[in-house]
Amino acid sequence: MLGGLYKKTTYLNEYRKTEKNLVVVDSGDLLNEHVQIKESFVATAKLKAELITKVYKEIGIDAINVGELELALGLDFIKDIEKRYDVPFVSANIVNDKKELVFKPYVIRNINNIKIGIIGLMGTTPDVVKPFEEIVGSTLSVLDPIETVTAMVAELKDKVDFVIVLTHQHMGRNWIIARKINGIDVIVGGHHKQKLETPYEANNTYIVQTGEKGQHQGMLVIEKAADGTKTATNTLVPYGDKIADDLKVKTMIDDFNKEVNKLYTTASGTTAKEETVILRSASCGECHSDAYEIWQKSDHAKAFQTLINKERQFNPDCLVCHTTRFEEANGFTMKAQEKELRNVQCESCHGDASAHLEDPGSVPQMDPGVKTCLKCHTEHRCPDFEKEYQKEWEQIKH
């Protein structure tokens, strides 16, 4: 499995040793993944966002575009960490109810005598507007992206050598911006999760995007002649085992995991090592003994223990696929930490069995199919799962 903040740190720190002209940016949805953060894990989400901010500050971040998932942590919280860690959040078109900008529209970086203007942009495509409105209600709104970028590029064009726009919208709109507005060198897309191995090119503008979950580091080497013509080479570097872990950041993440564990161990009055408990699937086993035995031998039955081994048993990002029906009706919750719902049990795939247990005539989902598996065995976690589904299924066939 790819990814890891400690690998990003190692890679960029090493790169910077021999490259003076490095510019580091992120196009948003960096700090959080939940549109609605449940009350029971707001504290964890904020601790994590703060940790990521600290690490990016150490790496040397030049600009972070504000995505709607940043705003899900609360505008006050984002403004607070912006101030405390002096991190450069940018957004040229998120405004408050008085139509005033909430963040800096752009930053100008002077890197080794080259001036780079970096503009932040929130899109207005439905895939962005829906969660944006769900998060901020009517407290914030978004100005027209085309008008905004046109004005910003006009403002920057004589002041900088490169204009970079960090966007948060559907990929199709990046094409429109590139074609309609002259003078943009690079658009770094975000929100839309398409992975582009080769950049798109339109109107002398490169459009790049890395995919998701920090699996790859996008590296675009771009050279511009005096007449404005450009050449570029793009690489998506996978954060795999070949890149060493940065030990300082690894320790910071370990400390974060311990702090979260402390938070929930105290709150729930339980410890992660309490093992003896009758799991919910035991009820299923009373009638479906063959299936239950197969499940007991499977990795699904050990899913929670893997989190305990790595001290991540209170991390909601992990619990969603290592417990049964995380934060769903009659499922495992952060608040109660129901031990009987640890692991990936029958109901994870077959659905809530409450009605079936009351009345066996009420039949749950008998054949969940590969789509259910892919909710957790995503491409980023298990790149070949879908291709090798039959082989995988044989391991738990019942």
Added chain:
Amino acid sequence: MKIKSAFFSLVVIAILSLVAISGSSGTEGNKRIVLAYSNNVEGYLEPCG
């Protein structure tokens, strides 16, 4: 001797200046940057298990 060492210092300064200019400018006056970019990290810290 003094003239020789002053000349040598000038040569060193000229070489260092050239290195600095080529670092910032790429090929023959071109401007060159390396953009390290990411998107949709979504709070991802590390693999879970």
